[in-house]
Amino acid sequence: xxxxxxxxxxxxxxxxxxxxxxxxxxxxxxxxxxxxxxxxxxxxxxxxxxxxxxxxxxxxxxxxxxxxxxxxxxxxxxxxxxxxxxxxxxxxxxxxxxxxxxxxxxxxxxxxxxxxxxxxxxxxxxxxxxxxxxxxxxxxxxxxxxxxxxxxxxxxxxxxxxxxxxxxxxxxxxxxxxxxxxxxxxxxxxxxxxxxxxxxxxxxxxxxxxxxxxxxxxxxxxxxxxxxxxxxxxxxxxxxxxxxxxxxxxxxxxxxxxxxxxxxxxxxxxxxxxxxxxxxxxxxxxxxxxxxxxxxxxxxxxxxxxxxxxxxxxxxxxxxxxxxxxxxxxxxxxxxxxxxxxxxxxxxxxxxxxxxxxxxxxx
Numbered sequence: 001x002x003x004x005x006x007x008x009x010x011x012x013x014x015x016x017x018x019x020x021x022x023x024x025x026x027x028x029x030x031x032x033x034x035x036x037x038x039x040x041x042x043x044x045x046x047x048x049x050x051x052x053x054x055x056x057x058x059x060x061x062x063x064x065x066x067x068x069x070x071x072x073x074x075x076x077x078x079x080x081x082x083x084x085x086x087x088x089x090x091x092x093x094x095x096x097x098x099x100x101x102x103x104x105x106x107x108x109x110x111x112x113x114x115x116x117x118x119x120x121x122x123x124x125x126x127x128x129x130x131x132x133x134x135x136x137x138x139x140x141x142x143x144x145x146x147x148x149x150x151x152x153x154x155x156x157x158x159x160x161x162x163x164x165x166x167x168x169x170x171x172x173x174x175x176x177x178x179x180x181x182x183x184x185x186x187x188x189x190x191x192x193x194x195x196x197x198x199x200x201x202x203x204x205x206x207x208x209x210x211x212x213x214x215x216x217x218x219x220x221x222x223x224x225x226x227x228x229x230x231x232x233x234x235x236x237x238x239x240x241x242x243x244x245x246x247x248x249x250x251x252x253x254x255x256x257x258x259x260x261x262x263x264x265x266x267x268x269x270x271x272x273x274x275x276x277x278x279x280x281x282x283x284x285x286x287x288x289x290x291x292x293x294x295x296x297x298x299x300x301x302x303x304x305x306x307x308x309x310x311x312x313x314x315x316x317x318x319x320x321x322x323x324x325x326x327x328x329x330x331x332x333x334x335x336x337x338x339x340x341x342x343x344x345x346x347x348x349x350x351x352x353x354x355x356x357x358x359x360x361x362x363x
Contacts, residue, residue: 001166001167001168001169002166003161003164003165003166003167003168003169003170003171004020004169004170004171005157005161005170005171005173006020006021006170006171006172006173007157007173008129008172008173008174010128010129010174010175013128013129013132015132015135015136018129018132018133018136018172019136020170021033021133021136021137021170021172022133022136022137022138024169024170025042025043025044025050025133025137025139025141026044026137026138026139028043028044028047028049028050028053029043029050029168029169029170030042030043030050030053030054030057030168030169030170031043031133031168031169031170031171031172032146032154032157032160032164032168032170032171032172033129033130033133033143033146033172033174034127034129034130034157034172034173034174034175034176034177035069035125035127035130035143035177036097036098036125036126036127036130036177036178036179037098037125037177037179037180037181037182037183037199037200038145038146038153038154038155038177038179038180038181038182038320039145039146039147039153039154039155039156039157039159039160039177040069040125040130040141040143040144040145040146041054041057041058041143041144041145041146041160041164041168042069042133042141042142042143043141043142043143044137044139044140044141044142045066045068045069045079045109045113045139045140045141045142046108046109046110046139046140047110048110048111048112048113050142051066051110051112051113051142052112054066054142054143054144057164057167057168058144058147058148058149058164059148059149059150060144060149061149062112062115062116063115063116064115064144065113065114065115065117065119065120065121066113066114066115066121066142066143066144067100067121067122067123067142067143067144067183067185068109068113068120068121068122068123068140068141068142068143069122069123069124069125069130069134069140069141069142069143070122070123070124070134070140071124071131071132071134071135072124072135073088073091073095073124075134075140076091076122078106078108079103079105079106079108079109079120079122079140080103080104080105080106080120080122081103081104081105081106082103082104083103084103084188086188086193086209086210087101087103087188089209089210090186090188090206090209090210091124093208093209094201094205095123095124096124096125096126096131097124097125097126097201098123098125098126098179098182098183098184098199098200098201099123099183099184099186099199099201100121100122100123100183100184100185100186100197101121101122101123101185101186101188102119102120102121102122102185102186102187102188102189102196103119103120103122103188103189104118104119104120104189105117105118105119105120106120113142119187119189121185122140123183127174127177129172129174133172145182146160146163146164146171147159147160147163147164148163148164150239150240150241151163151240151241151242152240152241152242152320152323152324152327152355153181153182153240153320154320155176155177155180155317155320155321156175156176156177156321157171157172157173157174157175159320159321159324162324177317178317179199179200179313179316179317180316180317180318180319180320180321181199181200181316181319181320181344181347181348181351182197182199183197183199183200183201184197184198184199184200184201184202184206184347185197185199186206186210186213187216192210192212192213192214193210193212193213194213194214194215194216195213195214195215195216195219196216196218196219197219197347197350198215198219198346198347198350199344199347200313200316200344200347202343202344202346202347203215203346204343215346219346219350222353222358222360223358239351239354239355240320240323240351240352240354240355241323241354241355241356241357242323242324242326242327242331242334242355243326243327243330244273244275244326244327244330244331244332244333244334245332245333245334245359246323246334246335246336246352246355246356246357246359247263247333247334247335247336247356247359247360247361248336248337248338248352248353248356248359248360248361249335249336249337249338249360249361249362249363250338250360250361250362250363251338251362251363252363253281253282253337255363256282256337256338256363257282257285257286257337258285258363259361259363260276260285260286260335260337261285261286261289263333263335264276264286264289264301264333264335265289265292267299267332267333268289268292268298268299268300268301269298269299270298270299271298271299272299272332272333273299273300273301273302273329273330273331273332273333274299274300274301274302274331274332274333274334274335275301275302275303275304275325275326275329275331275333275334275335276289276301276302276303276304276334276335276336277304277306277322277323277326277334277335277336277337278303278304278305278306278337279305279306279307279308279309279315279337279339280305280307280308280309281308281309282337283303283305286303287303289301289303290303300329302325302326302329302331304322304325304326306318306319306322309339309340312339312343312344312345312348313344315339315344315345315348316344316347316348319348319351319352320351323355336352336356338352338360339352
């Protein structure tokens with residue numbers, strides 16, 4: 001299959017730019033497009049064949065639900081059995097934006113789209129291309145992240161090309177995603193409501209609307225569990241993983257940097273390619289490793305700084321890009337610092353732990 005690459009100038013975006021892509025969606029074809037969170041791989045949510053093609057293109061397990069994207073609140077009505085007041089309240093506060101709500105699905109949504117479940121995950125993206133594409137298509141768009149299943153999510157068109165070129169019909173290049181982590185997912189079919197996946201919309205923000213909302217126990221677990229029924233994307237399987245072996249170090253930050261240095265030096269001396277995922281605050285702790293590396297002509301070292309610990313949004317935006325960078329340089333062993341599990345940090349650590357297969361070292 002030949003994949004069409006369409007680059008769009010965001011400064012002069014018009015509905016005409018998306019006419020062909022919208023027609024592809026109506027025809028049951030697959031289009032990757034940018035959202036404010038990550039790039040999505042879209043198909044007609046009403047078309048069971050299109051949903052099956054999404055799973056096949058990604059190599060995604062068919063029991064892992066897809067998120068259905070809409071462009072305005074009225075479009076939720078045909079998708080669900082009823083719209084509870086709490087959903088309206090959340091939409092008023094957070095839509096359009098990086099929040100997904102799980103509700104009881106209507107008969108119009110095929111189970112191929114919902115991973116066999118009687119519930120459906122719905123969100124309204126704020127990205128102009130995503131929102132306009134849904135409007136132009138005239139149908140809700142089922143769209144998981146536009147990456148090969150298990151790999152780091154895509155925040156740039158070039159990442160999508162790497163994973164899916166030749167397997168889907170079109171890739172829309174609209175530049176980099178701003179947030180860099182997938183949406184927060186909230187289950188409204190239970191009482192109290194539960195957060196199934198943390199994201200940019202934090203539990204503190206959600207409690208302004210739903211005071212008793214909590215995390216699902218699966219979110220806070222620190223070990224792999226394949227017995228989980230995946231009510232939302234990302235709950236059950238290993239996700240976001242680079243090709244190299246990723247280990248997270250947590251504890252006092254000075255000890256974390258010492259432990260990472262020791263592990264990196266050991267693997268470098270053995271001739272391996274090593275990556276270190278760090279922050280502004282600890283970057284200096286590893287700089288002399290570069291000199292040692294060059295002097296002793298051991299393995300190869302790559303250090304990726306993803307921003308300041310005081311700016312969680314910056315860390316989140318750079319995380320997946322950093323993991324893909326380590327794939328590009330063929331890092332065999334990757335050592336990552338942990339981050340505070342509060343606010344957006346909860347989402348950052350959720351993604352990191354899944355990427356590492358819950359391989360965490362406490363120092």
